[in-house]
Amino acid sequence: MNLLEWYIPLGLLVLLLGVLVRAHAYKVCPCFFSYVTFASVAGAVRFLVRNQPAYYATYWITEAGYDILGILVMYEVLRTLPGTSTRAWWARLIFPSVVLVGIAMSLARTDAVPTRIVGLPHYMVVGEIAVRFVQVFVFAILVTLVPLLGLRWRQYSFGIATGFGLYATVMLLTTIKFSDFGTTFKLLWGWTSLVAYSVAVLIWIWFFSVPQKVTTSELSAPAPGVLKEYKDALRRMR
Amino acid sequence: MFSIILTWLIVAWGALSCIYMLRCAWRRFPKRDVDDVIPFLYPVDISLAESLLDPAAEFEFRWKLQPPQFREAQRKRMRLYLELTRRMSHNATVLVAYADAEKNSQDPRRVSLASTLQEKAVEVRLYALLTRFKLRLRLLLRSDILISKPVLPHLRKACDIDGLQTYSALKVAAAAAFVQLPPEELASLTRNL
Numbered sequence: 018m019n020l021l022e023w024y025i026p027l028g029l030l031v032l033l034l035g036v037l038v039r040a041h042a043y044k045v046c047p048c049f050f051s052y053v054t055f056a057s058v059a060g061a062v063r064f065l066v067r068n069q070p071a072y073y074a075t076y077w078i079t080e081a082g083y084d085i086l087g088i089l090v091m092y093e094v095l096r097t098l099p100g101t102s103t104r105a106w107w108a109r110l111i112f113p114s115v116v117l118v119g120i121a122m123s124l125a126r127t128d129a130v131p132t133r134i135v136g137l138p139h140y141m142v143v144g145e146i147a148v149r150f151v152q153v154f155v156f157a158i159l160v161t162l163v164p165l166l167g168l169r170w171r172q173y174s175f176g177i178a179t180g181f182g183l184y185a186t187v188m189l190l191t192t193i194k195f196s197d198f199g200t201t202f203k204l205l206w207g208w209t210s211l212v213a214y215s216v217a218v219l220i221w222i223w224f225f226s227v228p229q230k231v232t233t234s235e236l237s238a239p240a241p242g243v244l245k246e247y248k249d250a251l252r253r254m255r
Numbered sequence: 256m257f258s259i260i261l262t263w264l265i266v267a268w269g270a271l272s273c274i275y276m277l278r279c280a281w282r283r284f285p286k287r288d289v290d291d292v293i294p295f296l297y298p299v300d301i302s303l304a305e306s307l308l309d310p311a312a313e314f315e316f317r318w319k320l321q322p323p324q325f326r327e328a329q330r331k332r333m334r335l336y337l338e339l340t341r342r343m344s345h346n347a348t349v350l351v352a353y354a355d356a357e358k359n360s361q362d363p364r365r366v367s368l369a370s371t372l373q374e375k376a377v378e379v380r381l382y383a384l385l386t387r388f389k390l391r392l393r394l395l396l397r398s399d400i401l402i403s404k405p406v407l408p409h410l411r412k413a414c415d416i417d418g419l420q421t422y423s424a425l426k427v428a429a430a431a432a433f434v435q436l437p438p439e440e441l442a443s444l445t446r447n448l
Contacts, residue, residue: 153269169351186273
């Protein structure tokens, strides 16, 4: 179990990193690329110090990195979605509202089911649960928009949100359900976490294995012939 | 207790979203090319929509007609606007699907035009969705009996999106995206939009 726990996610993350580099995804989703790079490095560092006293500090420091980058990735996902760049004032409030609701839900959850951890790790756990809520919210909002606005699901932002959404949903479910299982909780949590994260990474690999065109704003001036056609089209519309 | 119920609801929403994505992946997404656009569009009479949303026209109706006749006329006008927004919404869906396929093009200009078209189409779709919801609610609850204020002019904007202005912008974006079509096909596109 121990070796599988280390090798499977790390191997998949390195594979994903290769796919992202090949697809030039760092141009389209720089935050997600940073997340995957960080996750690969953090996974390797954790593996190297797994039997040393530094593991505890390394774990919590890297966990904070995962949370911050996880939030940034969610911001990136919402920003790249068509329609969210609308001039409407409320469009800018979507992401802050989602984050605030996530934090409120996490605090309410911790209040209802207090954890045994105290001090800084306690706040880390609260933050982590808030990030999970934000990830599920963003994913569920995006999926709800597919049939409502007719958006295409096969794009990078949906792939990223699907991976995070699946993992966060499973993690929230295990957090609220597996605590009923008593001493077997830790083992089940470990397995579920491993499988859910591996599936999430496989989803990302699948989505990024098909290249997506970069929407460039650096366009050359249109040819005179194209301009004339455009003018004619506009004249016909009047 | 409340937070646990809410957490369960969020988890259920996430799980349903996962199932929906699986279904999407199973069915695949049908690509819509240039041939699958013009015959699928429903004509939208913008001048009719303008007249329905005109506060002066509504005031004139109120002034000339007896209250029961005015309510009947308002219901007819609301149904008419509901149909227009349905067509707007349908056309926007068709154009979003087309723009999605176009975004895979090698030509950066076409990609840029498709992105603009998709932005406008999504805005129109959002406006139409919200407006249709409001109209259906008003028709269902017969709110015209209770509210004496003008109804239709208030529907010009939804969520800060001016419906008719955005639809006109969508038409311009569509004309730009389909500029390479033969003139007669371009004319039928503008006619059908």
